Structures are given as C-alpha cells and as structure tokens.
Amino acid sequence: MTEIEERQGDFEMYFGPAHPGSGNFSVRVQLRGERVMKAVVDPGYLHRGFEKLMEYREPMQNSVLSDRICVLEPLQWNLLHAEAVDTLMGYDIPERAKYIRVILAELSRIQSHFIWYAVMSMGTGFTTGFNVAMGYRDYMLDVFDYITGGRLYPAGYICPGGVRKDLPEKAEKKILTLFEKIDYMHKFAKKENPVWLERFKEVGVLTKEEAIKLGATGPILRASGVASDVRRDDPYEIYDELEFEIPVFDEGDAYSRYLIAMQEIEESKKIVKQAIDRMPKGEVKTSNMKPIVHFRKAKGETYTRNELSRGEGAIYMIATGKKTPYRVKIRGPSFTHMIPILKHLLTDSYYADVPAIYWSLNQCPADVDR
Amino acid sequence: MSVVEKEKNNLDKEEKIVTALSKKLNKKVNIQRKKRLWVSIEPKEIVDACSIAYDMGFEHLSTISVTDWIEKNNFEIAYHLWSYKEKMLLTIKTRINRENPTISSVTSLWSKNAELCERECHEFYGVIFEGNVNLTPLMLEDWTGPPPFRKDFDWRKYVQQEYYDESNPREDIYFEVKK
Numbered sequence: 443m444t445e446i447e448e449r450q451g452d453f454e455m456y457f458g459p460a461h462p463g464s465g466n467f468s469v470r471v472q473l474r475g476e477r478v479m480k481a482v483v484d485p486g487y488l489h490r491g492f493e494k495l496m497e498y499r500e501p502m503q504n505s506v507l508s509d510r511i512c513v514l515e516p517l518q519w520n521l522l523h524a525e526a527v528d529t530l531m532g533y534d535i536p537e538r539a540k541y542i543r544v545i546l547a548e549l550s551r552i553q554s555h556f557i558w559y560a561v562m563s564m565g566t567g568f569t570t571g572f573n574v575a576m577g578y579r580d581y582m583l584d585v586f587d588y589i590t591g592g593r594l595y596p597a598g599y600i601c602p603g604g605v606r607k608d609l610p611e612k613a614e615k616k617i618l619t620l621f622e623k624i625d626y627m628h629k630f631a632k633k634e635n636p637v638w639l640e641r642f643k644e645v646g647v648l649t650k651e652e653a654i655k656l657g658a659t660g661p662i663l664r665a666s667g668v669a670s671d672v673r674r675d676d677p678y679e680i681y682d683e684l685e686f687e688i689p690v691f692d693e694g695d696a697y698s699r700y701l702i703a704m705q706e707i708e709e710s711k712k713i714v715k716q717a718i719d720r721m722p723k724g725e726v727k728t729s730n731m732k733p734i735v736h737f738r739k740a741k742g743e744t745y746t747r748n749e750l751s752r753g754e755g756a757i758y759m760i761a762t763g764k765k766t767p768y769r770v771k772i773r774g775p776s777f778t779h780m781i782p783i784l785k786h787l788l789t790d791s792y793y794a795d796v797p798a799i800y801w802s803l804n805q806c807p808a809d810v811d812r
Numbered sequence: 813m814s815v816v817e818k819e820k821n822n823l824d825k826e827e828k829i830v831t832a833l834s835k836k837l838n839k840k841v842n843i844q845r846k847k848r849l850w851v852s853i854e855p856k857e858i859v860d861a862c863s864i865a866y867d868m869g870f871e872h873l874s875t876i877s878v879t880d881w882i883e884k885n886n887f888e889i890a891y892h893l894w895s896y897k898e899k900m901l902l903t904i905k906t907r908i909n910r911e912n913p914t915i916s917s918v919t920s921l922w923s924k925n926a927e928l929c930e931r932e933c934h935e936f937y938g939v940i941f942e943g944n945v946n947l948t949p950l951m952l953e954d955w956t957g958p959p960p961f962r963k964d965f966d967w968r969k970y971v972q973q974e975y976y977d978e979s980n981p982r983e984d985i986y987f988e989v990k991k
Contacts (some may be wrong), residue, residue, distance in 0.1 A: 448818045485951060486950065486952065486953060494960065494967065509944065654872060655858075655871075655923055656924055657873055657874075676847055712877040747874070747894075756874055766877070769880075773874060780929065781924075781928050782928055
C-alpha cells in the first residue's frame with residue numbers, strides 16, 4: 443500500500459484491543475472525517491509460540507496443547523493435529539473413531555458459527571442476537587462436556603490413533619435432541635433482518651481474484667464465488683463417503699458471508715445425522731498404539747490440511763526419529779483473513795462499517811498469533 | 813466407478829501433472845502421497861519456479877515455512893501451494909545458507925499474502941527476503957534478542973536470565989531444570 447499523506451484534520455483511532463467487540467487484536471485506523479484512509483493491523487496479543495512449544499513436547503502432550511490454538515474451535519484443531527501425527531506414524535484409524543471425529547468436528551463447526559453470528563450481532567449493536575446465540579451455544583457445550591469431559595477444551599479428546607474414549611451412553615440421542623433445541627436459534631438467525639441487510643449488504647466486498655490473491659480460504663472464499671472446500675477437494679476421515687452441499691455466493695460482501703455461515707450450519711447438521719446413522723460398532727483406538735505414541739518410529743514429513751470453521755487450517759510436521767517433532771508449522775485460517783484481507787477491505791470504507799467488516803471475516807485472534 | 817478405478821484415475825492425474833511440471837521446471841518432481849507433490853530447487857530459481865507453478869494453476873499460497881537444519885548449517889524454506897483446478901498440493905523446497913540467509917521474495921506473485929508469510933519467517937528465523945519492502949516486526953513487541961524460533965535459541969536459559977533470580981528462594985525452583 444502506498445503511504446497516504448497525512449492532512450490537517452486527519453486523526454488516528456484504535457479499534458481494539460480494548461474495544462468491547464474486537465477480541466485480542468487491534469487495528470489502527472487513520473480517519474479523514476468518517477472515511478478510513480488507511481488501516482494498520484496489530485496482531486501479537488495472543489502470541490504463545492506454539493510452533494516452538496511443540497518442538498519440546500511429545501505428540502500426546504501436543505494433542506492437549508493443540509486445543510489452545512483456537513479457543514473457538516478446539517475440537518477441530520485437535521483433529522488436525524491428530525491427523526498429522528497419524529500420517530507420520532502410519533496409523534490405521536478404526537472406522538468408529540473416524541465417525542466420532544467427524545461428528546465432533548461438525549458439532550464444533552456449528553457452535554463456532556453460532557459465535558460468528560453472536561459477534562456479528564454484537565459488532566452491529568444487535569445485542570439480542572448475541573444473547574440468543576451465546577445462550578443456545580451453551581446447550582452444545584453441555585454435550586461437549588458429556589462426551590469429552592470439557593465444555594470448551596476437550597484436552598486432547600481427539601488424540602493420535604483415534605479418540606480417547608468411546609461415546610458415552612445415549613450420546614447419539616443427546617446430539618439429536620440438541621439439534622431440536624438449537625433449531626429455534628437457527629431459525630431466529632436465518633430470519634431476514636432489516637438491520638442486518640442495512641449493515642452488511644454491499645459492505646466489505648471482496649472479489650474472486652482478490653480473494654485468491656490475498657489467500658482467502660473457507661467461508662470467506664466461498665462467499666466470493668470459489669467453490670472450494672478441503673472436505674471435498676482433499677477429503678480426510680470419512681468426508682468422501684458423506685453427502686453434503688458446499689454453499690457458494692458470488693457477491694463477496696459481508697451479507698453473503700453471513701448467509702454462508704447459516705447454510706453451513708444446515709450442512710453440518712446433515713453430516714452429523716448421516717454419521718450417527720452409519721456409525722459402526724468397534725474399537726476407537728488403533729490397535730498398534732501403546733498408551734503413548736512412539737514418535738521415535740516416525741520419520742519424514744507431512745502437510746495436513748483440514749477445513750476448519752474459519753477456513754483452511756494446516757500443520758506441517760517434520761519427524762526425525764526423536765521423541766518430539768523436529769518442526770511444527772501451523773497455518774491458521776485467520777492469519778490471512780485478518781491481516782492482508784482486513785487491511786484491504788477497511789481501506790476506503792466508513793468507520794461505522796469497521797465492526798461489520800471485521801466480524802464478517804469470522805476471525806480468531808488466537809489462530810492469527812498462535 | 814469402483815474404488816480401485818478411482819484410485820488409479822487419481823494417480824494418473826498426478827502422474828500427468830508431475831510430467832508437465834518436471835518438464836517445465838527441469839527438475840524431478842516427486843509424489844509423496846495422494847494429492848501431495850514436492851520438488852527441491854536451487855534458491856536462485858525460486859521466483860521462476862513459483863511463477864511456473866502459478867501459471868500451471870497452483871494459485872493459492874497456503875503458507876511459507878522455514879526449518880532450521882542446524883547440523884547441516886542451512887535453512888530449508890518450503891512454499892506450500894494449492895491448486896484449485898487440479899486439487900493438489902505442491903511443496904517447493906529450497907535450502908539457503910544459515911550464515912547468510914537471503915532469498916528472493918515472491919511478493920510479485922502473491923502480493924500481500926506472500927509479504928505477510930515472509931514477514932513472519934523473517935521475524936522468527938531471521939531470513940531476509942530480498943524485494944519484500946515490509947519486513948517489520950509482526951508479533952513480537954520490542955524484541956531485541958536473536959530470532960526466537962532458531963534451534964540455537966535456548967528459551968529456557970533466556971527466561972531464567974531475564975525473569976528470575978536464582979538467589980531468591982521463591983524463584984530458585986525455576987532453575988531446577990538446569991540442575
């Protein structure tokens with residue numbers, strides 16, 4: 443970006459990190475009247491150095507650590523880390539474990555999209571939306587608690603070699619009852635809302651070319667007209683056996699990103715229902731795994747990609763025959779969404795649209811900083 | 813189509829891409845597993861190689877990663893590219909000297925996305941990307957030490973020195989790892 447000359451009357455404002463709706467992230471915007479002339483993003487408030495930490499820990503410990511990469515979708519990060527280790531160790535995952543993994547990953551996607559709806563509402567002053575979404579999300583957390591033992595952090599429930607424990611009794615029934623419960627929230631969120639139309643329609647438009655060039659993935663890319671989904675293009679677990687649609691919109695604005703979220707909740711429900719129907723009985727951990735992962739046997743490298751709620755997440759892991767991985771590189775989807783894309787969309791927008799654009803990107807500061 | 817046929821078709825597709833890429837890059841492109849290709853090149857060819865890959869459909873720069881091979885005294889830089897068309901991942905790897913870690917930037921191809929990835933690599937490994945005008949600090953605030961993700965940076969020692977006092981009985985527990 444070319445430097446914009448400062449004029450008299452221009453002033454700078456911070457959006458975050460202490461803004462009620464910013465998360466642990468901040469954007470410095472240079473304003474001329476109501477117009478944003480320039481935006482400088484400032485990540486790093488949540489940098490914990492996971493890549494380095496993982497070099498000092500064994501895979502089972504890293505599995506617990508991987509929850510913390512993103513607070514809003516820990517189960518999906520659990521799955522991604524487990525898959526990377528599985529590939530390096532050559533584990534053959536039992537069918538039942540695969541189904542449990544997919545069910546949990548999709549439930550995690552639904553609750554993450556609820557949060558997305560909640561923060562979008564909050565960012566635009568529609569507090570009722572926030573309260574309803576966060577309230578209904580709590581029902582989902584109860585189910586996570588029942589299955590994994592942790593409401594937010596599953597503490598490595600999806601671990602290398604399968605999952606830690608089989609589903610508890612009546613878990614399937616609980617999940618189906620949960621869907622009935624959260625149906626109200628979904629209907630509420632899908633209703634056409636004049637406030638939303640006003641605040642999100644034709645705001646923060648990202649074209650297809652820009653989206654590809656700036657590294658957009660997941661819902662943000664699909665809202666810009668590219669039908670790309672890792673679950674379909676680079677299938678993992680049992681996704682190639684399941685039937686689901688990939689919602690795509692061509693507008694590329696904040697409103698279409700919201701519509702994508704709403705349709706994805708529907709698709710995730712479909713996936714979970716199919717998985718529950720088809721889930722076989724049997725073991726949930728690979729038979730060649732002792733209580734710990736013998737990572738010394740692993741050699742080589744892997745680039746494992748998953749479709750997280752926010753987009754493409756990836757782990758590049760190198761094993762050299764030591765107890766711990768030699769190198770772990772983590773690619774968080776929000777990294778590109780929140781730095782180049784946010785900067786691009788904010789430039790030349792109105793200050794009142796900053797929260798709408800900011801939250802329509804479904805960001806997670808934790809996975810930007812890692 | 814049966815599973816076996818599907819599998820065969822997939823591999824055929826990869827073979828096709830590998831042949832075309834090998835010819836254009838003049839290097840041996842390897843198949844690591846299904847949908848995963850990799851190629852190793854010289855550091856000076858990086859921009860050309862990336863632009864050939866870009867033209868062949870590998871338009872999504874997933875990420876750039878650096879690995880510190882301290883015993884071999886070099887850094888391995890890997891560019892992970894995804895093709896929306898072929899639905900395949902290509903990893904372009906190159907090794908640069910650890911003493912003088914300089915390589916050309918790929919910002920001409922992926923603009924701000926590449927700029928950001930390179931900025932991160934610069935901050936954590938000290939790799940200099942020639943042509944990238946914005947290599948300013950990203951995550952670390954007021955950091956004056958060596959690039960922290962390098963293998964020779966001992967964070968335990970650093971934390972002990974910076975934050976704890978061994979003579980203080982309330983803090984000597986942090987030195988037990990060393991003992």
